[in-house]
Amino acid sequence: MTDYQLVTKLVAEHVRGVEFNQDDSLVAVYGEQTYIGKLDGTALFKGKFKEEYEKFYWNLTKEHVRDLTLSDAIWAPDGKHLYGIAGGDVYQFATDVGHFRRIFTPGEDKRFQLGSIALNKQKQILLVAGKGGDPAKQHDIFLVDFDGKLIRSFSSGHTKGVSSILFSPDGSKFFSTGVDYFLRVWDTGTGQKLDEIKITARSPEIEAIINNNLIVMRGSGHPVYSFDDAGKLTFVKEFPTVQKNSADVLGHYRSKPLLVATGSNHDRTTLCAIDIDGKTVTKIPVGLRVERVQEGNNHDILAVILQHQQAPPEVRFYSTELRSTFITEKPGAAEWVVDSSYSKIKAHYCLVPYPKYPGKWIAVSYESINVYDADFKEALKVKPERPINCCDFHSQTQMAIYYRSDNQICIIDFNVLELDKFDPHRPIESHRVPVNSRVMDLKWNHSGDKLAGVTEKHEFIIWNASLAEVVRVPIEGRGDHVAWSADDTLVAIGTDKSICYYFDVAQAKITLTVDGVGIGQGLGVVWNAKDELILCGGGGFVYIFSKEGFLLRKLDFRRESRESIRIALPTCSPTTSEIAFWFNITREGEFLYIVDQDKPIRECVTTRLHHHTKQIQFIEWLESNHIITMGQADGLALWTRK
Structure with a gap:
């Protein structure tokens, strides 16, 4: 097992x-x-x-x-x-x-x-x-x-x-x-x-x-x-062994009785397959009290009914089918070309097309908000009174920023950032609200009427467009990232505990929890075009879940040498089924990985691109053949598919 x-x-x-x-x-x-x-x-x-x-x-x-x-x-x-x-x-x-x-x-x-x-x-x-x-x-x-x-x-x-x-x-x-x-x-x-x-x-x-x-x-x-x-x-x-330990038969596993071994403290949280002589041949820890077990007919899937003390029973499904072979890599130089001529532009959290001025770009860094023209020449630079620690754009009208120095979230209306008649003495913030701990991530929903955020002190919060608080719920672990589903009915909350929560907006509560087993800290979350949730982090795994919480794909990027791997910044192509990630491998450096999530698992080949020498700060997929990345040391890079 x-x-x-x-x-x-x-x-x-x-x-x-x-x-x-x-x-x-x-x-x-x-x-x-x-x-x-x-x-x-x-x-x-x-x-x-x-x-x-x-x-x-x-x-x-x-x-x-x-x-x-x-x-x-x-x-x-x-x-x-x-x-x-x-x-x-x-x-x-x-x-x-x-x-x-x-x-x-x-x-x-x-x-x-x-x-x-x-x-x-x-x-x-x-x-x-x-x-x-x-x-x-x-x-x-x-x-x-x-x-x-x-x-x-x-x-x-x-x-x-x-x-x-x-x-x-x-x-x-x-x-x-x-x-x-x-x-x-x-x-x-x-x-x-x-x-x-x-x-x-x-x-x-x-x-x-x-x-x-x-x-x-x-x-x-x-x-x-x-x-x-x-x-x-x-x-x-x-x-005899089972009788001594007072275990219970809960099913069978490949023609062997499947039992829960119980010790002196009556631990029923480990499944053991016992042969006819009472010898434990395989076992798996599950962490909760086991009630029943059922094996699939082809011996490659196992259903385990678990009992919480103060919650409804939980059914976990374990399988061997999703232990995929290592994802095959291929160099991307023959397919993608990088333009590094704009490397002087550095240290931005994000850079996106500016909807108020077609053909121009708007970007946010620790100390400024910048507007660039089509060839990335600076058209406007605004320095807020305090350093900016995170932000998010709503595509049409406004953006939200967080000032860590005084723990405030503010709304900035794009109409304030007029290129021809910008007034540096006019306040750029239209609304603001204090928060009681560091905000780790902010995300607007697609309709722009709600803003979701997670804090360092284990809280998830939703505000309306005027920053009036709509809901606040506690979560286990520090929140790292949030993402809205395409229909704005769910918010995925990634934490530093390898746990991702599904928050149902209509019910105003967390309705589901999925485990990013082996992912580790820094759980990155994003919904793809089919409203499937993508999780990534440390450990070398990428998981794809349905809206109902079912695991659809498991991509294993680990290697035989087992280097330390971190995967972050999952970004979906707007027109294809590809995903781009920042990929950090100990002793090798920083990479941009591109993988087609719809390919059969054994045909899943990742394109590996190398340019940045230090951490990639953001990835923005503009269209199927154009990607922007920002490196901590070597600034802005434009990738074009040949």
Whole structure:
């Protein structure tokens, strides 16, 4: 399991389980709320599903509509239909229509509730069972086809109903357990009971079948039972190491039971795969209390349900597929040419086309605001009363600047910076507001009516265009960067803790957290044209997330020599799917890297450009074939694609 990497995570209420379809292309996370879809965030169904009572009512009202909770679910072999138990009935979800329909109801006794479901791939049938009511007067195990037609039903003989069911790997037999602590084996074709054995486990439920003939139970000691072709059950052993540590079986990993090892302080935050002799063969720390685990069918993805003490459960997905090969590099001299004739222009935080005067540029540095003409000759230089520490432009009307010396944010209207009649005695700021700590980054939204910022003292703030505070929320760690999504509904907040927050503007709260695992400090954030979030920092990784928080791509720029790498200033091309980064490699220097984010991972080749000798201060992508960079030592450089 050490080769697994965190892909993404979901936060959901009362998660019961996770199921992958046959090729792991779809996942169902079910419980109080249900998510059915892809790991990239493409949802076929999301939320609660409802059932309308049809009997005796022609006009349905709200009280005749009930929310259903899936208690167990399983995918059909075609990978397109999900079968689940909800409200004591069997439901089918079809991916082509995107909703549930009820296909089977066990009987008239409403005290009896189905709770378990299993699927026989060979015979294309479902096995459902439950408990409640009077088992002496009714059947509690049902064989039905995929359309819900009853094939056979019978009584299991479990005195308090059935607690779990499972088919054998070849489908010729199935197993049941009950609260009476019996494990029974049945012939699928005839429904005849073949054998039974008293269970020693505390929890009378089957966890998994391993090695094709070994049944692993849940509960203390995790007893293992074998079965032969005739269905004869035999007690094999308990896991002595597991029993000593009071671990729980939570799934299986490549034919090995998957458990949470617990020490003297009852730590349930490390997953361990245990072989049949009780030896830990692989393990992975997850940091939170583990409740359940489900492995994908192709052994390359793992879903882990984690429990927070004061928050809803979290489902993390770990995968081997996103451990990409190192990104291939190619020199960029043959593709891009650099013009360094403007190197005297230095130390600017940003330099962009000036919308008030087409063909001219506006730039901000520590000590001045400058306007340049088309060939970068200075047309205007304004020196504010105090040094400027960060800024951001709204493309049409104004810019925001931050004065660290007195902790103030100010708005400057472009109309004040008149080239022909600038009045140096007239104040350039139209609005100002004090802040209580150093501002690390400022960003206008696209409509120009809100300004977002993060501070050194762990706060995220939004102001309106007049700098009246709209919202202020605490964050974990120092905020480094912020970025607005294209529709201005979300703000991404990068921190120095390798954590990025999604702030929902309409709800005025943080709704999602994604981990930039391995990125380290200085988390750079930017949204691309498809409203996907790009994260970068130290560590040599670049992550691309969907708006729903699903990890879509992981670009690995590390090398075999493992030099210290820092990636920053992610900037997206306005017309292509390329991203430009400032790339710092210990002992090699400063580089401009350009990579096409939509290329297949093994075709992902980065263009490596070298000119600046010290830190790159900003990157501005003007159009697909023109980029501006500012070096700390060697000033302005213009890059043109040949």
